[in-house]
Amino acid sequence: MTFTRLAIYHMPEGDLGEFGSAWLGWDARRAATVPRPQIDNLPASPQELTSTPMRYGFHATLKAPFRLAAGHDLDDLMRQIELVCDHLAPFTLDLELRADWSFVALRPRNRPAELMALEQALVTRLDHLRAPLSPQERDRRNPDKLPERARMHLEHWGYPFVLDLFNYHLTLSNSLSPETEEQLREALAPVIAPLIAEPMPVRSVALLGEDKSRHMRVIREFPLLGRETAQ
Template sequence: MQFRRYAIYHLPGAALGDFGAGWLGWDARTGSTPPRPEGLPDPAGALIEVPRRYGFHATLKAPFRLAEGRRPEDLALALQLLCDHLAPFTLALELRTDWGFVSLRPRQQPPELLALESSLVTRLDEFRAPLTPQEYERRRPDALPDQARRHLEHWGYPFVLELFHYHLTLSGPLPPARAEALRDALAPGLAPLIAEAMPVTSAALMGEDENGFFHLIEDIPLRS
């Protein structure tokens, strides 16, 4: 399959990964539409329209076009070499509403997570094509804080490094009351799945197809 953009994500596995993929209606691991968990609200319209095509994931290096002369297999090899020196860890998750989005976020971001994100953002940036003017403007740079705008200009994405926050998105942007209602509706099904810390043992190389849906290319273990 030919891909127009690439990204590095963390894809939760086991029952939590199945729940998230079923809720969003797209399993990026298998490239299929899984059955939806029972007892949940109808995930129509703004609830999942934005995050669905990305799958249930946390962004580690945001989607980018390959730089001229770079090949997907070279990107995969570079990611493997990085993961050989990065350590697995666990995250204690909580269900939250932040900035109008419902998501799972860690109670704390351990050093291993920050090392993973910063290594992927900086060490793989030679594979990223520069933003086009249209891509740059879509990030609304004039509305960003100064440091976020500098990151956008240098790394192609505003919320990286010291501005990075791991999150597993479960909705598109919603009014506050609707976001809180969705959080409350999802909480009973998610509670047993996040009762124990979630292991993070790999980084996923992803590709975006012509319809805008992301697919797992390779899930690479953290082997340090």
């Protein structure tokens, strides 16, 4: 299969992963649409609330969608991801449901060193495999509206919110008005609470490709094989 773009995500496992895929209506692991859950007191239909994140699946971005550089192929990329993951340790994240920045999302209460090391390694050590942004791709990021540091990252790494500006988040909605955002958070809270009662393991990363329908689908998952730090 030919992919328009590739990306590296963390994709939750287990009950949380299953719920997130169902809520968004797209299971990127199975590359299939899935039935939406029935949730009370939603401010609009799930389809209306999630039309943008739906085609990406339930994920947190580690390396944003990109095109492969000339002279490289998917096998090159997978070998490099495997080399990175062989030396990075698994960890856990304590999540909370947030309504901020006009989105409803799950975000970690803190950012462990292992998380920051994972994102930094994937962004920097694979960047030679990323094709430069086209003028259209660059313009879609509205560089003139970005803070200076984010604009520098966009020019250097192809995405503004990396490294010191990276924030792990599992998106659950489109961009919403403040009122709708808070109503959605309140509706989702009792459903999600038991799914995040315990810290979420981060044991692997996933390489995904954008297919001709513009949906992201998993190509391969890579376990983190480094030694865990004693708590």
